[in-house]
Amino acid sequence: MSGVVVSLEEAGGRPKKGQPASIKPLMDLVAPDMERVNQLILSKCGSDVALIPEVARHLIDSGGKRLRPMLTLASAVMCGYTGTHHVTLAASVEFMHTATLLHDDVVDESDRRRGKLAARMLWGNQASVLVGDFLLGQAFRMMVEAGSMHALDVLSHAATVIAEGEVMQLGTAQNLETTQDEYMEVVRAKTAALFAAAAEVGPILAGSPKSAISAFRSYGNNLGLAFQLIDDALDYGGSSQVLGKNTGDDFREGKVTLPVLLCYRRGSENERTFWREAIERGQSDDSRLEEAMRLMREYNALEDTLARARQFCELAQDALATFEDSAHKHALTEVLEYSLMRAS
Template sequence: MALAAELDKQAKGPANGGLEPLSRLVADDLQAVNRLIVRHMHSPVALIPQLASHIIAAGGKRLRPMLTLASASLCGYSGERHLGLAACVEFIHTATLLHDDVVDASDLRRGLATANAVWGNKPSVLVGDFLFSRAFQLMTADGSLDVLRILSDASAVIAEGEVLQLMTANDISSDETAYMQVIEAKTAALFAAACRIGAVVADRPAAEEAALERFGSGFGIAFQLVDDVLDYSALQAELGKAVGDDFRDGKITLPVVLAVQRADEAERAFWRRCLEDQDQRDGDLEQAIDYMQRHDALADAMARAREYGASARQALESFPDSAAKEALLEVVDFCVDRAY
């Protein structure tokens, strides 16, 4: 149970200070979810729990399962179905991280060596598949076709988003529409599903399901926009991430899209060399940040994040005031404020 204790410690740790109201609200449930995660990672194939434990113990906010727990609380649910489904959501997320790190050839995640850097690509992909399978076992154990449909649809959309991101990478002609399609699929889909199933288990009306789905989607988009801005910020170091990972990978995020749209020909040549040709030299990241600041690309991307955050907050207006509602509203504010 050492891993479960470590997960509980992370959930209460100082790195999650901005999530304190949400963490406090779901603390007992999250401990139960952590125990479920550890139990369902078990396998007689020793490498599977070893590798899965590595990425799960590497940290993270447990934000997506906390959204499921808090959404169920918001809807007045008092059973235990939300626990298994929150674990399911975390398994889906963790599986996508394992696959992402392989696709991106990443060596570090949250300041620690990635699973693929330690064990190689093949074991990472296969353990990611194992975690997806565990997620579907948890879905079927819940017994709800609605839950199965919502989470399986989200899993399919996430995969589509990964492929779409591959298609747009290293292509500076990619526009904002393509970028939004990527983050709506890669990030917002799971946020939306994680929130919506909180209403499903509570057997709430369709209007409340839809409201929580809108909340999760708006929050997920805001969250990803902020992440993409932070990739060009010194604050990344404080979050345990390297500055400029997206730049080095040639990812076309909104700050890049806006900077390229507003660039002169010399600047476009720079972006083409760095992102399309992947010919990056000393000082290029600093030059990219300078161009983004010159054209207000980072500030405008943050403004867009605030718009989606406001949309997420608005989606909860129909719910009565409660500790759960307040915690969910505060976590949106924390998401946007973490860029400062």
């Protein structure tokens, strides 16, 4: 696949010449706080019901960069926060994310998550949903412990929006008549809402002005939109190592994503019949995956999806433009370039 990579030199956050963009600068900056987040996560997974920590730790220990809680930590410090509640809220953000993964795998009937068997394949759908509910409950308890009604309002609203997105996705599943606007609304709700909230609660804790809070919400929202579109493209042209799942899983599961919608709209009637058979009727074996990838190339679906992701990254970059230069600002800017370089 031909990747689309954005240059973010103007933001001052570009990696040194000759070095690829990386998430490592952000990870290094928040490492001490992330260690405390990880300890808190483990302590909050405890339960007298043995199955709860077993299922929760299966997913929590299965990898993932924990970008969302890192956004909470970085935005709080960047805005001058010196307390400890950013750790509590970062842990609650990760619990919310983990809960949505458990629920998503049940709704999507996914077999694998981050290269491992999905929890539902090991313990069943009922246990996965209920443990997800437990994690959401723990997330809300931690929000209350943080003592900020504003932060609680933001994160609880995000939980509502995410649930709405999951329901909206049921209406778009295997439905090729879904419009691009409808699809982007699902992405905004299911993925971008938590990125936005994670970034927004940091400056809220710091008592930052409304303009700073709005800027970080915009950064997180646009990063989340870009992140999902990049994943959509990678499913048809990336590697399993980058994706954390097998290439083509979205196709095999009949998921309607932006590259599929672009191909379906731009293709001939015979090609639209191909997509209906593959996505709506489940005729999605490996030979059809090859044809799907050929059509992606023919109609520039992957390049155009990544071009849209680039636009969202540029909006995220602009959101932080008025903040003074700092190590945290540079690291958050590099996250944008890193996200796009995943698809190169």
